[in-house]
Amino acid sequence: MKYGYFDDLKREYVITQPDTPLPWINYLGCQAYFGIISNTAGGYSYYRDARLRRISRYRYNNVPLDFGGRYIYLRDDESKEFWSPSWQPTRNNIENYSCRHGLGYSTIGSQYAGIEAHTRYFVPLDENLEIWQLTVTNRRSTKATLSSFASIEFCLWDAQDDATNFQRNFSTGQVEVEDAVVYHKTEYRERRNHFAYFATSEKNGRFDTQRESFLGRYNGWDKPDTVAAGELTNSIAYGWSPIGAHQAKIELAPGETKQIVFVLGYHENPVADKFDPAGSQILNKKLVKPTIDKYLDPVNADAAFEQLSKHWDSLLGIFQVDTPDVHTNRMVNIWNAYQCMATFNMSRSASFYESGIGRGLGFRDSNQDLLGFVHMAPIRARERILDLAATQLPSGGAYHQYQPLTKRGNNDIGGDFNDDPHWLIIGVSAYIKETGDWGILDEPVQYNNVEGSEQPLYEHLQRSFKYALERIGPHGLPLIGRADWNDCLNLNCFSDTPGESFQTTTNKEGKVAESVFIAGLFVHSGTELAAIARHRGLQAEAATYVAEVEKMDKVIRQHGWDGEWFLRAYDALGAKIGSKECEEGKIFIESQGYCVLAGVGLEDGLAAKAMESTRKHLATKHGIVLQQPAYSKYYINLGEISSYPPGYKENAGIFCHNNPWVIIAETRLGHGDEAHDYYTRINPSAREEIGDLHRCEPYVYAQMIAGKDAPSHGEAKNSWLTGTAAWNYYAIAQWILGIRTTLEGLEIAPVIPKSWPGFTASRSYRGVTYKIVIERQGQGNSVALTVDGAAIEGNIVTPPTDGRKEVTVKAILS
Numbered sequence: 001m002k003y004g005y006f007d008d009l010k011r012e013y014v015i016t017q018p019d020t021p022l023p024w025i026n027y028l029g030c031q032a033y034f035g036i037i038s039n040t041a042g043g044y045s046y047y048r049d050a051r052l053r054r055i056s057r058y059r060y061n062n063v064p065l066d067f068g069g070r071y072i073y074l075r076d077d078e079s080k081e082f083w084s085p086s087w088q089p090t091r092n093n094i095e096n097y098s099c100r101h102g103l104g105y106s107t108i109g110s111q112y113a114g115i116e117a118h119t120r121y122f123v124p125l126d127e128n129l130e131i132w133q134l135t136v137t138n139r140r141s142t143k144a145t146l147s148s149f150a151s152i153e154f155c156l157w158d159a160q161d162d163a164t165n166f167q168r169n170f171s172t173g174q175v176e177v178e179d180a181v182v183y184h185k186t187e188y189r190e191r192r193n194h195f196a197y198f199a200t201s202e203k204n205g206r207f208d209t210q211r212e213s214f215l216g217r218y219n220g221w222d223k224p225d226t227v228a229a230g231e232l233t234n235s236i237a238y239g240w241s242p243i244g245a246h247q248a249k250i251e252l253a254p255g256e257t258k259q260i261v262f263v264l265g266y267h268e269n270p271v272a273d274k275f276d277p278a279g280s281q282i283l284n285k286k287l288v289k290p291t292i293d294k295y296l297d298p299v300n301a302d303a304a305f306e307q308l309s310k311h312w313d314s315l316l317g318i319f320q321v322d323t324p325d326v327h328t329n330r331m332v333n334i335w336n337a338y339q340c341m342a343t344f345n346m347s348r349s350a351s352f353y354e355s356g357i358g359r360g361l362g363f364r365d366s367n368q369d370l371l372g373f374v375h376m377a378p379i380r381a382r383e384r385i386l387d388l389a390a391t392q393l394p395s396g397g398a399y400h401q402y403q404p405l406t407k408r409g410n411n412d413i414g415g416d417f418n419d420d421p422h423w424l425i426i427g428v429s430a431y432i433k434e435t436g437d438w439g440i441l442d443e444p445v446q447y448n449n450v451e452g453s454e455q456p457l458y459e460h461l462q463r464s465f466k467y468a469l470e471r472i473g474p475h476g477l478p479l480i481g482r483a484d485w486n487d488c489l490n491l492n493c494f495s496d497t498p499g500e501s502f503q504t505t506t507n508k509e510g511k512v513a514e515s516v517f518i519a520g521l522f523v524h525s526g527t528e529l530a531a532i533a534r535h536r537g538l539q540a541e542a543a544t545y546v547a548e549v550e551k552m553d554k555v556i557r558q559h560g561w562d563g564e565w566f567l568r569a570y571d572a573l574g575a576k577i578g579s580k581e582c583e584e585g586k587i588f589i590e591s592q593g594y595c596v597l598a599g600v601g602l603e604d605g606l607a608a609k610a611m612e613s614t615r616k617h618l619a620t621k622h623g624i625v626l627q628q629p630a631y632s633k634y635y636i637n638l639g640e641i642s643s644y645p646p647g648y649k650e651n652a653g654i655f656c657h658n659n660p661w662v663i664i665a666e667t668r669l670g671h672g673d674e675a676h677d678y679y680t681r682i683n684p685s686a687r688e689e690i691g692d693l694h695r696c697e698p699y700v701y702a703q704m705i706a707g708k709d710a711p712s713h714g715e716a717k718n719s720w721l722t723g724t725a726a727w728n729y730y731a732i733a734q735w736i737l738g739i740r741t742t743l744e745g746l747e748i749a750p751v752i753p754k755s756w757p758g759f760t761a762s763r764s765y766r767g768v769t770y771k772i773v774i775e776r777q778g779q780g781n782s783v784a785l786t787v788d789g790a791a792i793e794g795n796i797v798t799p800p801t802d803g804r805k806e807v808t809v810k811a812i813l814s
């Protein structure tokens, strides 16, 4: 069953039933102020860091589901009945419900008792605030006398502390109210110079700032006493739980419409100007007031919304395609690109599954995310690369994550994952291929954020590779360290203590367990680094990388091949993992996909064989599972992977992140049908029809779809923040459609399904717009190119030297 539909022209997903199988969320904000919002207005906001600057409160894993949000109530002051136009929290029997999740905004509303109401939520560009525009229309034939109530529950900044330290936090809350603005200033009296505020355009209404006064004793958000009674109490919070609530009286003639604007925001005052008058304890509101007033005016709010739409138009306009497949078009042109920007902004911090307190920006994750967004935000990509590289350790190794607010690396969720440093090389290479900005390699970048340790970024790449060379195991394969891409393959952990972290515990020296996946990654990153070195004129150095890559390639064939597929690893005792000799976990996806993606075995049939085995043992109609057979019990020598029930997560779930590696591998073998078939199996838009099984949003990828060993095979989980976004975007755009960035220029090498007559695309690249037409004349993948009518050799289009800004490229496939 479907719960809505795609409105491709408006670039919206329209949800038409509020009780979706799970909250279907969207993101507000794309720079510094962010929020998540569900289709029933649940969610929260934060400034830069979802843990340290949480603005509003949300209760994860609550019962009922998805509680805490940007809640608006309407009350008919004659019948005394009240409801929420967004369905939650009151859950009345509303009519014509819709939630339009668009690019950076959501509009949610419905009709009830003849009153239509919608709220558009968005964050203007360059501002640290969100706007809620509530529009109420009287569809009755008689006058309506209503009250509106808007509410937000403030979080006391540190979301972790807020959810645990009640003995203190029940006594710190403070607010001020002035001119219909509730200012939340908990801890402002001491070391904070930031505060939040909640303002309304209706200046004559009542308010509440103490949660209990608003809700009444023992009530939930579904039944606030004050809303039922029709009057807020003008309470002033002192400790306990500060909220912001505003009431407005609305009289509407039949057919009449009224708009009320609310602004929820965050502001930092200069330390010396915290109070006004100076020396008092009164918040200085002078600096923020003009901004609040500006956006309470609907004209300015609308203008800001227009600007936001233009912003997204220009980002998505960089790459647009028209193929015979609607699901491909929709994901490439709209939703996958949009999701890539969300993963860039949030990394893995804040979603319905990521609580915003667990993880900062992952070194490995953020580098891979670059693959999906670098063309849309090259300047920010540059900054991200330099931030990431500055956390790198002098050894070339990496902290596993850094906190976005401080930009400092930490070991909270482990370190010594031996795949980490390779991703920096791959990320930087993707950046240069897009931008041609070779200068980034000469940027001085610190190690471990230590002043004085600056070295050119290029040296960071050299050290990354050196780190790998210094960690080679008994078979000549890379040592795995804590784990590799698969955080749950913890071969040196050997944990028998309940609750111990699989990612931070190590009980073995780590000198034996090796990873064939990292070997594939080594071939990939070594090849990229060699190309970069060559371009810098470092021929001898490039040759050493090539030699190391060739050596590793040989080792993979000798010690990483199991007869019909690539092995996955050797454990701490030197036993094979991912081999026909194993009882469970005989074959894994990561080494098949990544080794072939990197080019191993393309010539001698190993790659083709590995893909055949993948199809035979791992492919399901819902995607490719991570390994088979699933682990049926806990293996102390394998760690977290065997902690999950069969079919979930890393234990034989369809871990969508690595499916594109196989997709790319298939294109490397010239298999367009297979590649696009795998692409479609996990494409959320193509799964829209099976909404009750899939359960997650049909417009974004989820980290996982339950594998064939799970009773819920086909059910998605952990949507939005996953490397799946970048990798699928990269796989479809650069490998199936084959519009590929290289160090020299734009390569045109499509490997599309045989049934496609071709497709067209528009791609802006290094300041030039390429209008690309692909036409199939034969069944193969050979490309004959003409550029502005002139035939060219090979399939790389180099930037025009005569200043042309638009170029037409025609490719004949035969």
Ligand code: BGC
Pocket (backbone or CB within 6 Å): 359, 413, 487, 488, 503, 649, 650
């Ligand atoms: C998850 C992994 C994740 C790791 C580190 C594990 O529990 O299964 O997917 O990478 O935690 O956060």
Ligand code: NOJ
Pocket (backbone or CB within 6 Å): 348, 362, 364, 365, 484, 485, 486, 487, 488, 650
């Ligand atoms: C999610 C993590 O964010 C990512 O870093 C890891 O590679 C995958 N899980 C697989 O374990």
